[in-house]
Amino acid sequence: MKHYLLSVVQPTGGQPPAPDALAEIMRNVEAFNDELRAAGAWVFAGGLHGPETATVLRPEDGDVLITDGPFAEGKEYLGGLCLIRAADLDEALEWGRKAALATTLPIEVRPFVDQH
Amino acid sequence: MAEAPGIEGVFRAEYGRAVAVLVRFLGDIGLAEEAVQDAFATAMAKWPETGVPPSPAGWIITTARNRAVDRLRRESSRDARHAEAARLYAPDAPPEEGPVPDDRLRLIFTCCHPALAPQSRVALTLRLLGGLSTSQIARAFLVPEPTLAQRLVRAKAKIRDAGIPYRVPRDADLPDRLGGVLAVLYLIFNEGYTGDPALCTEAVRLGRLLAELMPDEPEVTGLLALMLLIEARRPARQDADGVLVPLSEQDRGLWDRSLIEEGQDLVRRCLRRDRPGPYQIQAAINAVHSDAPTAAATDWGQILLLYDQLTALAPTPVVALNRAVAVAEAEGPAKALELVDSLDLPRYHVLHAVRADLLRRLDRPAEAAGEYARAADLAASAAERAYLDRRRRDLDHRTT
Numbered sequence: 001m002k003h004y005l006l007s008v009v010q011p012t013g014g015q016p017p018a019p020d021a022l023a024e025i026m027r028n029v030e031a032f033n034d035e036l037r038a039a040g041a042w043v044f045a046g047g048l049h050g051p052e053t054a055t056v057l058r059p060e061d062g063d064v065l066i067t068d069g070p071f072a073e074g075k076e077y078l079g080g081l082c083l084i085r086a087a088d089l090d091e092a093l094e095w096g097r098k099a100a101l102a103t104t105l106p107i108e109v110r111p112f113v114d115q116h
Numbered sequence: 117m118a119e120a121p122g123i124e125g126v127f128r129a130e131y132g133r134a135v136a137v138l139v140r141f142l143g144d145i146g147l148a149e150e151a152v153q154d155a156f157a158t159a160m161a162k163w164p165e166t167g168v169p170p171s172p173a174g175w176i177i178t179t180a181r182n183r184a185v186d187r188l189r190r191e192s193s194r195d196a197r198h199a200e201a202a203r204l205y206a207p208d209a210p211p212e213e214g215p216v217p218d219d220r221l222r223l224i225f226t227c228c229h230p231a232l233a234p235q236s237r238v239a240l241t242l243r244l245l246g247g248l249s250t251s252q253i254a255r256a257f258l259v260p261e262p263t264l265a266q267r268l269v270r271a272k273a274k275i276r277d278a279g280i281p282y283r284v285p286r287d288a289d290l291p292d293r294l295g296g297v298l299a300v301l302y303l304i305f306n307e308g309y310t311g312d313p314a315l316c317t318e319a320v321r322l323g324r325l326l327a328e329l330m331p332d333e334p335e336v337t338g339l340l341a342l343m344l345l346i347e348a349r350r351p352a353r354q355d356a357d358g359v360l361v362p363l364s365e366q367d368r369g370l371w372d373r374s375l376i377e378e379g380q381d382l383v384r385r386c387l388r389r390d391r392p393g394p395y396q397i398q399a400a401i402n403a404v405h406s407d408a409p410t411a412a413a414t415d416w417g418q419i420l421l422l423y424d425q426l427t428a429l430a431p432t433p434v435v436a437l438n439r440a441v442a443v444a445e446a447e448g449p450a451k452a453l454e455l456v457d458s459l460d461l462p463r464y465h466v467l468h469a470v471r472a473d474l475l476r477r478l479d480r481p482a483e484a485a486g487e488y489a490r491a492a493d494l495a496a497s498a499a500e501r502a503y504l505d506r507r508r509r510d511l512d513h514r515t516t
Contacts, residue, residue: 002279088281089231090289111278 001085003043003112004092006099010079012051017104028102036084041095047080079105122168123159130173131156131247136219137177139226139282142184145244145272151187155180220245221329222282224322228297229280236271237300243268245325246318256312297326298339298395305343310497316347327382334389338396341382345402348375360503364411376406397426416445433461441470449477465494469504481511 017025029047036042051070058065070077082099086092089111096109131152138148155176169175227240238257242248248256254264274280285293301319308315323340330336352366361367383403386396401422408414423439436459444452453474461467472487488508495501 086279088279089229090281090285092279093231109278113277 001087002092002114004084004086004089004095005108005110005112006082006084006092006096007078007108007110008047008080008082008099008103009076009106009108010050012073012075012077025102025104032098032102033082035098036082036095041084041086041091043083043085045080045082048078051077079103123156123163126159126168126172126176127156127247130176132223132245133173133220134176134180135244136223138180138184139223140219141181143282145226145275147184147187148180149244151180151184152176154183154187158183218284218329220325221284224297224326225284225293226275226280226282228293228300229275230293230296231278231280232271232274233267234300236267237296238303239264239268240271241300241322242304242315242318245322248318252312252314256307256315294330294333294335298335301326302339302343302395305346309346310500313350316343316350319343320347334386334391335393335395337382338386338393338399341379341386341399342395342402344375344379344382345399345406348372348379348406354499358499358502359506360497360499362503363405366411368409371406379403380406392425392429394426394430397422397429401426414445416442420446433459434464434466437461437464437467437470444474444477449474453478463494465491465496465500465504467491468494472504472507476507476511485511 016022033042033045036045054070056067056069056071058067080103082095084092084095086095089109092109092111096107100107134152134155135145135148138151139145142148142151158179159172159176163169223244224241227244228237232240235257239253242253242256243250250265250268251261254261257264259267301323304315304322305319308317308319320340320343323336323343327336327340348371349363349366351372352368352370353361355361379399380403383396383399386392386399401419404415404418404422420439420442423435423442426435427439437456440452440455440459443455453471456467456471456474459467468487468491472484472491475481475484475487485508488504488511492501492504492508495504
């Protein structure tokens, strides 16, 4: 079994969905998480607050500088993540497909470096 | 050196199979390739003295496997690798000789996985299944060799690190995945059509392989038929000066009859199945061309019907352009020009060549000359440019 990270890709400055649509997305995401758990593929999943809530700690001359805001402004940011167990990429992509449909957002699938 | 061509032939024929088998043993494409290359290097040293063994493929695979085990033993410091090496020697290991079509099929699908960049799929297929060298592939696709080498390294690393499985996809995924595989083969073929003919040969060889491995997929048969029917015209497609000769002006006596018969037979087989797809219809169109003893005897009505069918399945601008050529023959150049003018393919040289030809036939030589010049500017191959320049000069003679 390998571990894969499914990252939810949020467009910066995108309009949040209307309350009704958001409620449906949340239901779908919860159903997706339940399906992961039932299949024994679930490790961890969660949504993130926006990048405006981020704080960056930067090493500098042996000290650490604390600043407000994300490390880098981008067109996209990490909106949430889901850590799964899967036999191979095809299995991980199948979960990623379901995650994309549930969240209505692009999903990036990346393998973890194998731990021996 | 007398044996060298023998080894070369074995290499071309068996490299892909040997890599495919070793990938199954080792679970790593990079290791598999190194092992097979080691085995061929050993063959180069031994076979000139001992002669080519009765089963060259079996010899290569066995030698490669032994080399891989030695290498793993030598290099491994981890228990897991030792266990792996021991497993390779297990007596219940699958037999390494005889045809193992499934291994090659798996490797084709691995190389054409949608998680890999399209250019990487093409390069990897040619490298692993065709045994083409990095420099050969780079030359064929007009990419610098280091770029291509890097692309291959990255693709192999992604297969390993992301865990792209080495298997034929399930039936449910097949239409998608098979479509990608067929697209890669046709891309390789088309690259060879105007460039290195060896790529056409390779695409046809891989197409035959796929058709043998997946006899129940009509689009596989269709693509093979399409490639065979186009390849059959190669001897007539350029004149002695290397200038392109278009279909209508080709000496049909030069066409390779045996390839045409094989292609037409496959088209008939597709028709009996009656599950048409874009490759089958394009093959059928080419079969109609191949049937005509002269260009004038071409059944354009039939071709137009096939293009209508193709348009319904694959409504792309390129299909619309090809359909317009059929319309010009069946219903006249004015009607065709209207169709061409509604298309948005400004950088596609064929569009300008077709438009030039239609304008010429409508007796608008000045406009036609401009279009031939534009087409020649955009054309990728010297043979095409030479043909288009000649057409433009012919017009000049007419207008002066």
